[in-house]
Amino acid sequence: MHRLARGIDDREVQGREGCKSVSRETTFDTDTADPSLLAGTLADLADDVTETLAADGLRCRTVTVKVRYRGFQTHTRSKTLERFTDDPAAIRRAASGLLLPLLKGAPVRLIGIRLSTLEGGRTRQASIDEFFSR
DSSP states (O other), rough: OHHTTTOOOOSSOOOOOOOSEEEEEEEEEEOOOHHHHHHHHHHHHHHHHHHHHHHTTTTEEEEEEEEEEEOEEEEEEEEEEEEEEEOHHHHHHHHHHHGGGGSSSSSSSEEEEESOEEEESSSSSSHHHHHHHO
């Protein structure tokens, strides 16, 4: 125990299995307060991160939107969905709903999205709503 406390450990380093979240963000060349540009950029980021999620065989339950204003003041808002999903439309809707309260008319420097509370693959039967939305 003494050796471990001093950082001496001969065991092989083990990497963590799986990821805890998937995210994307972008910094604008010029700060913007244009709600259409911000919403469109967030939708593109949501599509991109959802593709990564699906490629890794994952689904998420929590969507987080991050906005950084001029002066590096950063705000985040999260929503936990009822069910795990990899549906791009559901993720875009959740992200859009989170973005609206963050738009204060102040110029935005950075916008991002994070998907978390992940589960691997289709470990359960799809709900009837999910079935018909595909």
